[in-house]
Structures are given as structure tokens and as C-alpha cells.
Amino acid sequence: MYDAIVVGGRCAGAAVGTHLVRRGLRVLVVDRARFPSDVLSTHFVWPHGVSYLNRLGVLDEVLAVTPSHEQVNVVNEGVALRGGVPEELLRNQFRALHGDDDGITTQYLSVRRHILDKILIDNAVRAGVEFREGCTVKELVTDPDGTVVGITDRDGNTERARVVVGADGRNSFVARALGVAKFDERPRCTFAYWSYFDGIPVGEAQIHRRGRLGMAVAPTNHGQTMVLTWGPSEWAADFRADVEGNFHRALRLVSDEVADTVAAATRQERFYGTLDQAAYLRELHGPGWVLVGDAESFKDQCTALGITHAFRDAELAAEAIAAWLGGVDRETAMAGYAAKRRGQNAAAYYDYVCTLAEMKPLRHDEVQLFSILRGNQGEIDRFIATHVDVAPVSEFFDPSNVFLLNDTARETSDRHAVFDDFEATYLASHTNPFARTEAEAAR
Missing domain, CATH: 3.30.9.100 (D-Amino Acid Oxidase; Chain A, domain 2)
Incomplete structure (x- = not known):
């Protein structure tokens, strides 16, 4: 009998398993893949994601084989901004989410998944997780009242646990087996x-x-x-x-x-x-089960936050699960997880990413905003932090803040070639440059 069985052993699964065993729980993690192995991923990790790697104790191992840097270059319509997520904002976010700011780093990196996932799994095993690779879950075991109490694999082996965690990605078997429907779906991506x-x-x-x-x-x-x-x-x-x-x-x-x-x-x-980056949300938990990572929610790759958010959710979920299994009733124990995952800031950021994912051409006022940021390093850094969900979207893009930025701009916003004949360029950018003729499409 395990305290928790985690279905899925990659970023979210290995991380939640590690956090749970560190809280004294007996944990089994299963994954149908064998490691090391790759998975479809754009695999960029922002500083808050790298900070979670540090908190998990694997950052040095990742950095030994992966280049890192502390600035990024963001170029919109040729308007170039170079900056980084401010350490102070990172610390504020971690204190709000986890009550401490241990392990904070301002580094960025892009680590291939066949490397990252193997490091995470090995770290989980060292921490005390029992891991079974090449293990495909065939069905969930439930009590007569519908509470999930375990899993059965394709070889007929059954394992029981006090909670089953679905960390098995967008096409989550756990979510499908439970009939946990998607909601607030955003098909434009x-x-x-x-x-x-x-x-x-x-x-x-x-x-x-x-x-x-x-x-x-x-x-x-x-x-x-x-x-x-x-x-x-x-x-x-x-x-x-x-x-x-x-x-x-x-x-x-x-x-x-x-x-x-x-x-x-x-x-x-x-x-x-x-080709399919459609966003969605699912319920976070139910009788005997919890979802984390892409199994619980998914957003378009255009802000490259999948790995970072998986690490965040794994730590938040582990804290809530430990309280639940420690005697706090499920709704109370999971309330904090739910509030942090589905609060006002989270909803605003979900809308922000889904709007970006439509890839509408930037309007004149949007390009103007990027232009007036030039020369103001503090605001460039705050924009980058907002773009990657470290600072609240509502604060940076509030009209009063935009007016203030414009009033205090260190350069005039029209000093850029993008504003020459802007209307014609804007209209032309709606045309599909990859469109085929009817004859080409028929071949």
C-alpha cells in the first residue's frame, strides 16, 4: 500500500514524486516510456523554472551539460529589448506561492528532454521514490463510492494507494479514465x-x-x-x-x-x-485523485512555460497532498492549491497566453509600447517578468501604467522604421505567405 501513486514520470511526475517522499510519504511513480527518451517539447526553462530545478537539487547536474544565460532578447516588429526577470520579483513570487525563496536563480536554459527527464527520475529514485518504467496503466481501481484507490497495469498487476496523481500529459489516461472533462477550451492556437x-x-x-x-x-x-x-x-x-x-x-x-x-x-x-496547441483546463482534484502539469491544464507554447509551470504545480500539489494525507479533509487541504492555480492572476495570464496564441498582428499601440520601453531597463525587465508569469499581467498592462510609461519614455516612440507605412504593413501581414495555389493543393 502506497501513500501515492504517480502516473507519469517526466517533469511534473518526477517532481511531485520527489516532493512527496521528502515529506515522508511512500510513493510509486510509473511511466510507460523507458528512460532516457525524448518527448515532443520546445524545452525552454525560464528563471522560475530553473529555480525549481535548484529546489529539487538537480540544477548543478543540468548545468554540467547545458549552457545557461541571464538575459534574453525579445524582438517585436524589429524593436529589440534585452533584459531578464528581476530577482526581487522572483523572490516575491516564491514567497507568495511557497512561503520561502530558497534556491532562487536568474538563469535561463534550454535543456533537451532526454537529458532533463532522466536527471529528474534519477533524482526522484535517490530521494526514495519507487520507479517503474515501461509500465502502462490499464485501468484505475476504485471503491464502490467511486474513490480512486489504485491502478492496474497491462500485465494485470494491481497496486493500491491513498491517492493517485495524474501527471501523464495532455492526453492523460487518468483524466480520461475518470471522465474529467476539459473546460474553457481555446481552440485558436x-x-x-x-x-x-x-x-x-x-x-x-x-x-x-x-x-x-x-x-x-x-x-x-x-x-x-x-x-x-x-x-x-x-x-x-x-x-x-x-x-x-x-x-x-x-x-x-x-x-x-x-x-x-x-x-x-x-x-x-x-x-x-x-499542430495542436489548443488550451484547456480540467478539474484539479476529486475523491482519491489529483491532476498536475499538462494533465490538469495546457497553454500554447508561444510563451514556453510548460516545464516551468509543471515544476510549480508539482511543488504546490505535493504540499496540498501531504496535508490531505496527514489528516486534513481533501477540500480544505486542496483549497490553497486551487486558489494559487485558479486565482485571479492565473486566469488573467491564461487569457494573455491564449490571446497571444491567436498570433494577430501587433497593433500600432502595441508596437508603440515596446518602442517606448527602449532605454528603460527596469521596465524592460518588468515586461519580461510579466510575459512569463512572474509579475501580474493586470499591473503591467493597466492603462494607467501604460500612460505612465509613455509620459516617462526616454525615447520618442516614432523613432523606428516599423512605423513607416505601418498600415500597409499591418494589412499585408494578414496574408498567408505559405498559401498554395489550387493546383499545388490538388497534387
Whole structure:
């Protein structure tokens, strides 16, 4: 009899298992995959995610094989901003969420999942987790009243526990077996394609946006650089008709400089892609079960927060589960987890990401905001913190704050080529550059 069985052993599952055993609980983690193995992921980790790696005790191991940096370059319509998430805001967030700010770091990194997930699993086992790889769950075991009390695998082995944690991703078996429906679904999203290149001298991550297209470049493992491009889902089918050609075409449309650099580099792997990034929420918990990570909620990759939020939710969920199993009734024990996961700030950020994922061209006033940030490093850093869910969206984008930024701007907002013939450029950016003729589509 276990205290907890965790279904899914990657970022959310390995992390929640580690936090639970550290609280004195007996934990079994199962995963149908064998490790090390890869999984479809854009695998960027923001400073709060890296801080969670530090709290888990694996950051040094990750940094031994993964490059890191402390600034990012954000370029919107050619308006370049370079900055980082302020340490003070990170500490404030961790104190609010967890009651302490241990392990805070301002580093960024992009770590391949076959490396990260293996490190996390090995760390969980060292902490005391029992781990079974290659173990596919066939069904959940429930009491007559519907309370989940265990799992049965495809070999017929049954294990029982006081709680089952679903950390098994977007297509969560646990959620499907329980009939936990999605809600607040947002079907408008991005498609994304990426690969890995040698010969790109980039030391810091770059994130670009122009028209309805986005692009990111980040140093990763094996001395390689990940190059990613994305756009609105309604362009996905046309893009997919010629992935390599359209990949380089998209880079060219966003940044000539980056496109030239990538064209001169050597691609080392195939292209990876995802066409369905539709966002959703699910209930957080029920009788005998809890969901964490993508099993519980999912947002588009355009802000690259999946791993970071998985680590956050794992620690929050473990704290609540430990209280529940320690004698506090489930609703009371999980109330804090629910409030932090579904509070006003969380709802506002969900809307923010889902709106970004529609990839509408930036309006004149939106580009103007980025332009007036130039020369104001404190506000650049606060914008980056807001963009990645460290500072509240409502505070930065409040009209009174935007007016204040404009009044105190250190440069005039019209000093940029993007504002030359802006209306024509804005209208042209709605046109699908990957559209095929009827004859091409018929072939």
C-alpha cells in the first residue's frame, strides 16, 4: 500500500514524486516510456523554472551539460529589448506561492528532454521514490463510492494507494479514465516546427515576432542550437506541405539576419512539429485523485512555460497532498492549491497566453509600447517578468501604467522604421505567405 501513486514520470511526475517522499510519504511513480527518451517539447526553462530545478537539487547536474544565460532578447516588429526577470520579483513570487525563496536563480536554459527527464527520475529514485518504467496503466481501481484507490497495469498487476496523481500529459489516461472533462477550451492556437543546428554562435535566447509569425533561437545541449518557428493554426496545413522550405521562408520573413545565420548552419536532426496547441483546463482534484502539469491544464507554447509551470504545480500539489494525507479533509487541504492555480492572476495570464496564441498582428499601440520601453531597463525587465508569469499581467498592462510609461519614455516612440507605412504593413501581414495555389493543393 502506497501513500501515492504517480502516473507519469517526466517533469511534473518526477517532481511531485520527489516532493512527496521528502515529506515522508511512500510513493510509486510509473511511466510507460523507458528512460532516457525524448518527448515532443520546445524545452525552454525560464528563471522560475530553473529555480525549481535548484529546489529539487538537480540544477548543478543540468548545468554540467547545458549552457545557461541571464538575459534574453525579445524582438517585436524589429524593436529589440534585452533584459531578464528581476530577482526581487522572483523572490516575491516564491514567497507568495511557497512561503520561502530558497534556491532562487536568474538563469535561463534550454535543456533537451532526454537529458532533463532522466536527471529528474534519477533524482526522484535517490530521494526514495519507487520507479517503474515501461509500465502502462490499464485501468484505475476504485471503491464502490467511486474513490480512486489504485491502478492496474497491462500485465494485470494491481497496486493500491491513498491517492493517485495524474501527471501523464495532455492526453492523460487518468483524466480520461475518470471522465474529467476539459473546460474553457481555446481552440485558436499556434503550430510550431523546430530543429537543431551546429554552427550558430548564439549565447543567449532570442525571441522574435513579426506579423503573424514567431521565431526563437536558443543554445541547448550537445553544442547545438534549437531554432523554432511558429504561426497561426489556420496556416498550419499550408506550412506542412513543405516543412523545410517554409521553415526557412518563415525565418526570412521574421529576420533576415537570423535567416542568413541558420542558412549557413548545419541541421543535425529532423524537423519536429506540433499542430495542436489548443488550451484547456480540467478539474484539479476529486475523491482519491489529483491532476498536475499538462494533465490538469495546457497553454500554447508561444510563451514556453510548460516545464516551468509543471515544476510549480508539482511543488504546490505535493504540499496540498501531504496535508490531505496527514489528516486534513481533501477540500480544505486542496483549497490553497486551487486558489494559487485558479486565482485571479492565473486566469488573467491564461487569457494573455491564449490571446497571444491567436498570433494577430501587433497593433500600432502595441508596437508603440515596446518602442517606448527602449532605454528603460527596469521596465524592460518588468515586461519580461510579466510575459512569463512572474509579475501580474493586470499591473503591467493597466492603462494607467501604460500612460505612465509613455509620459516617462526616454525615447520618442516614432523613432523606428516599423512605423513607416505601418498600415500597409499591418494589412499585408494578414496574408498567408505559405498559401498554395489550387493546383499545388490538388497534387
